[in-house]
Amino acid sequence: MNSLVLLVVGVGTMALGYAFYSKHLARRVLRLDPDYRTPAHQMNDGVDYVPTNKFVLWGHHFTSVAGAAPIVGPAIAVIWGWLPAFIWVTLGTVFFAGMHDLGALWASARHRGQSMGSLSGRYIGARGRNLFLVVIFLLLLMVNAAFAVVISGLLVSTPTAVIPTWGAIAVALVIGQLIYRFKVGLLWPSIGGVLVLYSLIVIGDRVPVVLPETVLGLPAASFWIVVLFVYAGIASMLPVWVLLQPRDYINGLQLFIGLGILFAAVVIASPTVVAPAFNTNLPENTPSIVPLLFVTVACGAISGFHGMVSSGTSSKQLSKETDARFVGYFGSVGEGLLALGAIIAATAGFATLADWEAVYSAFGSGGVGAFVAGGGAILNTGLGIPVGLSATVLATMAVLFAATTMDTGLRLQRFVVQEVAQIAGKRVGTVAATLIALAFCLGLAFGAGGDGAGGMVIWPLFGTTNQLLAALTLSIISVVLIRAGRNPMYTLVPLAFVLVMSVYALAVQAVQFYEQQNWLLFGMDVVIFVAALWVAVEAAQAMNRERKRAEPDPVVGDVPEPESAAGVGAPRA
Structure with a gap:
């Protein structure tokens, strides 16, 4: 199988989905209203509620959802x-x-x-609600702790990524000031930011x-984990326009360009997919598909x-x-394209089936390492980029x-802490809620793992917990x-399957956890299982x-609240 076929079919299917299916959902199902006054305008506070140019917001949303997992x-897999x-x-x-993300944003x-x-x-x-918040x-907790481990591992194994990783923060801070403080249009900060990032x-x-x-007495990987959490804690408390929005936006552009470079290399090199369509020679102990x-x-x-x-930030x-x-x-769709790139890199980036x-050689192998190695080989073959730079x-x-x-x-975890406190009749400020969230993450990372890698202890439950939440x-x-x-069928069909x-x-x-006598994961598994089924029944x-209601509520939502004091305005394109 030529990888170019996978690329064309995959990209084409997603493009058609956006062009036609998403338009149907927006117009006929959700009935998006251009005149509806959104919370960004109703409650503009210049910190969390900020009216934002849709391209900047797309950058935030895309890079926030597209972590290491896709x-x-x-x-x-x-x-x-x-x-x-x-x-x-x-x-x-x-x-x-598409329906899940769009529907949650609309609701x-x-x-x-x-x-x-x-x-x-x-x-x-x-x-x-209480059970939902537990999940x-x-x-x-899994995402924050485990992604810190993934990032620290890459910074140690690929030290050439250290400068661009931390340099991107400085670039984002400058872009945020240019767009929001000095009201510069998006074009030149975008071009300049991308050029600096690739430099x-x-x-x-x-x-x-x-x-x-x-x-400081910590292994290198553990030190990076501490630094990452300190950074994430500070970033999560800053107004979104200072760092979160511009960082995600410029990273989104840079990462989409990087994905385009990978796809261009596939078009030019057209490498053969050496992995089988259906693998009948599975390693021992590989679970059922x-x-x-x-x-x-x-x-x-x-x-x-x-x-x-x-529903938390976007x-x-x-x-x-x-x-x-x-x-x-x-x-x-952006995340789907990233997952498509990972599939191609991990199946067509090897010389032979034996390689x-x-x-x-075992279930759980591959992952980021296969993506980097396979994708690097494709970039080298298709575009002549040196293997190290690739x-x-x-x-x-x-x-x-x-x-x-x-x-x-971490910002979302802070919101959850504040929601739980509000339910309990307490008020927890931004700093206190952030410190509580950090304490849980660091407690898991260093309490369960001892060396900062404790986030991986509960990682086996991430996939199932994530899909249950969907x-x-x-x-x-x-x-x-x-x-x-x-018509709820557009959500009920994927809901039933997932x-x-x-x-x-x-x-x-x-x-499996019971047979392994892994009582921590077994206990968490049972708690999540019961909570999810309970919420599903309710x-x-x-x-x-709702079906028995005498009259539907065609407006959907709350009566708009008075607009708060004006915050930092939206950028102009």
């Missing part, structure tokens, strides 16, 4: 063969992820930017930063984390409701995706659609109640 998941992963990524992006924007956890309280009850908090990659390739084996494929490839097909970003920055189609649906099988480009892409997700993830998010959107008198596969996977994993009851 690279890691597909690059592991090809162990079952390239065809199942390819089908799930392409169709999942078009019919599952939150219609309810003063409230998170899906808060909306669950409104639409399915307080008990369901959300555990998922955020930093070239500099980093020539000037690798290698830390000593121990720094059903249901594990559908939780191994989460980000890149459908991901519950996207719903948290859509909905608070949406300037026009009609921008939700571009930000939400096209954001999921590929040597890497995929590895730096791809490693930097992986680090920046993961780092922007950490930025957003199903629960779709259930909330379904209730909102039914109340509004809209819920069945996730619960099935949780049950399979529970048996959501089903809520849907039934």
Whole structure:
């Protein structure tokens, strides 16, 4: 199989999905209103609620949702063969992820930017909300702690990525000032920012930063983890326009260009996919493809984390409701394209089937390493980019995706802490909530792992927890659609599929953890299993109640609140 066929079919399918299916969802199902006054305008505070140019907001949304997972998941899942992963990524992006991300963004924007956890309280009850928040908090804990491990590992294994990784922060700070303080249009900061970022990659390739084996008594990887959490904590408290928005926007441009370079190399080199379409020579102890494929490839097909970003940060920055189609649906398409690139790199970036099988010698092998090595080989063959520089480009892409997700993830975790405190009748400030979130993340990283890698201890539950959250998010959107008198089939079909596969996977994993006597993961598995089923039952009851309503609520949402004091304005294109 020529990899060019996968590229054309995959990109073509996602492009058609955005051109036609997303337009149908926006116009006929969600009925996006260009005159609706969004929370960014209703509650503009210059910190979290900021009306934002749709291209800048797309950059934030895309890079926040597209962390390391859409690279890691597909690059592991090809162990079952390239065809199942390819089908799930392409169709999942078009019919599952697009509606999930767009629907969550719309539902939150219609309810003063409230998170899906808060909306669950409104639409399915307080008990369901509390259980929903448990699942959300555990998922955020996994994402923040594990992504810190992934980033630190790449900074140690690929020291040429250190300078561009940290240099991107300085670039973002400058761009934020130019756009918001000095009202410079997007064009020149965008061009200048991308040029500087790629210049930093070239500099980093020539000037690798290698830390000593121990720094301040910590191993190099553990030191990077501490630095990453300190940075993420500070970044999560800054107004979104200072660092979060410009960092995600310029990274989004740079990363999309990097993905374009990879695809261009595929077009020129047209490497052969050496991995089998269906792998019948699976390594020992490889789990069954059903249901594990559908939780191994989460980000890149459908991901519950996207719903948290859509309703946690993106909905608070949406300037026009009609921008939700571009930000939400096209954001999921961007991640689908990244997952497609990971599949091609991990299956066509090897010289022979034997070379590929040597890497995929056990379930869980491959991942980021296969993406960097395979993609680097394709860039070298197709565009003549030196192997070392190719590895730096791809490693930097992986680090920046993961780092922007950490930025957003810690901010979201702070929101969850504040929501829980509010439910308990307490008020927790921004700094205190951030410190609480950091304490949990660092406690997991160093308490469970001892060396900072503790985030990987509960990582085996990430895929199933993430997909369960996607199903629960779709259930909330379904209730909102039914109340509004809209057709809920666009959410109920993916909801049913994802819920069945996730619960099935949780049950399979529970048996494995029990047999391994891994009581921590077994206990967490059971808690998540019970919480998810409980919320699903209450959501089903809520849907039934809404169907029996005498009259639908065609407006959908809360009465707009008075506009707060003017904050920092939106950029002009």
